[in-house]
Amino acid sequence: MTQRIIPITSPNFIPDRTPDKPLDWSAIFGNSNPLALEIGCGIGHFILEQASKQPEINFLAVDIYNKGCLKTCAKIDEAGLKNVRVMRVEARWLLDKGLHPESLAAVYINCPDPWPKKRHRGRRLVNRELLLTLAQFLRPGGNLFFSTDFDNYAVDVAEQIRDLTGYRNMLPEDWTHHLPDYPISKYMQRFLDKGQQIYFIHHQRDATISRQELPVPAVQRGYRFDWQKAEND
Numbered sequence: 001m002t003q004r005i006i007p008i009t010s011p012n013f014i015p016d017r018t019p020d021k022p023l024d025w026s027a028i029f030g031n032s033n034p035l036a037l038e039i040g041c042g043i044g045h046f047i048l049e050q051a052s053k054q055p056e057i058n059f060l061a062v063d064i065y066n067k068g069c070l071k072t073c074a075k076i077d078e079a080g081l082k083n084v085r086v087m088r089v090e091a092r093w094l095l096d097k098g099l100h101p102e103s104l105a106a107v108y109i110n111c112p113d114p115w116p117k118k119r120h121r122g123r124r125l126v127n128r129e130l131l132l133t134l135a136q137f138l139r140p141g142g143n144l145f146f147s148t149d150f151d152n153y154a155v156d157v158a159e160q161i162r163d164l165t166g167y168r169n170m171l172p173e174d175w176t177h178h179l180p181d182y183p184i185s186k187y188m189q190r191f192l193d194k195g196q197q198i199y200f201i202h203h204q205r206d207a208t209i210s211r212q213e214l215p216v217p218a219v220q221r222g223y224r225f226d227w228q229k230a231e232n233d
């Protein structure tokens with residue numbers, strides 16, 4: 001099925017799908033506030049609430065889904081928020097090309113596609129390589145939040161991040177089912193309505209470890225995404 005691509009005209013939308021150099025976020029936001037990234041923002045419920053609560057933080061919400069970016073922009077525009085920008089960009093491409101290392105105060109990844117079938121698990125976005133990459137892009141003390149309704153995905157991420165140099169668990173256990181003040185995304189709400197629990201994982205980039213001491217991701221960070229194929233699938 002071919003997606004109908006509706007052009008996004010919001011002033012809060014950055015139309016570059018394949019940036020080839022780090023963007024100047026201070027110029028884009030008109031201030032030098034800390035930058036936080038939401039990967040896979042969907043239709044924007046989470047970012048709307050989080051950015052409303054933290055006007056002193058600049059938020060970048062990204063998704064590969066045109067309609068999601070469109071709806072996220074509509075929410076941000078309607079709320080009149082000045083601290084959010086939206087990009088339709090593949091997350092690993094953005095990390096590789098569009099951001100400077102140690103430039104993120106926080107990263108949020110909420111309910112990424114769980115790929116529940118065992119043979120599809122390799123397609124999961126959050127894996128050891130992405131966690132290693134994010135460690136490079138979080139500033140020392142920066143926060144990484146991951147949420148999922150899928151127990152096996154939570155176990156996988158918890159096990160992988162536990163052994164990685166450069167992260168500190170901020171929770172008493174590997175995860176919690178209640179994270180006070182954390183906004184509920186559309187998918188979280190969907191699962192909560194079905195009586196399922198959400199697993200929240202919260203780590204910080206360990207400020208005592210320098211970037212030079214961090215393990216380097218095993219795969220090339222520059223991830224090629226076939227936009228043509230995505231739009232014709």
Ligand SMILES: C[S@@+](CC[C@H](N)C(=O)[O-])C[C@H]1O[C@@H](n2cnc3c(N)ncnc32)[C@H](O)[C@@H]1O
Pocket residue numbers: 039040041042043062063064065068089090091092109110111112113125185186187188
């Ligand atoms: C299951 S939805 C969750 C949406 C939202 N975070 C929520 O909790 O309601 C996953 C989202 O991640 C996006 N996504 C998947 N892979 C991505 C990637 N590599 N880069 C950016 N976004 C991605 C999808 O397009 C989709 O909107």
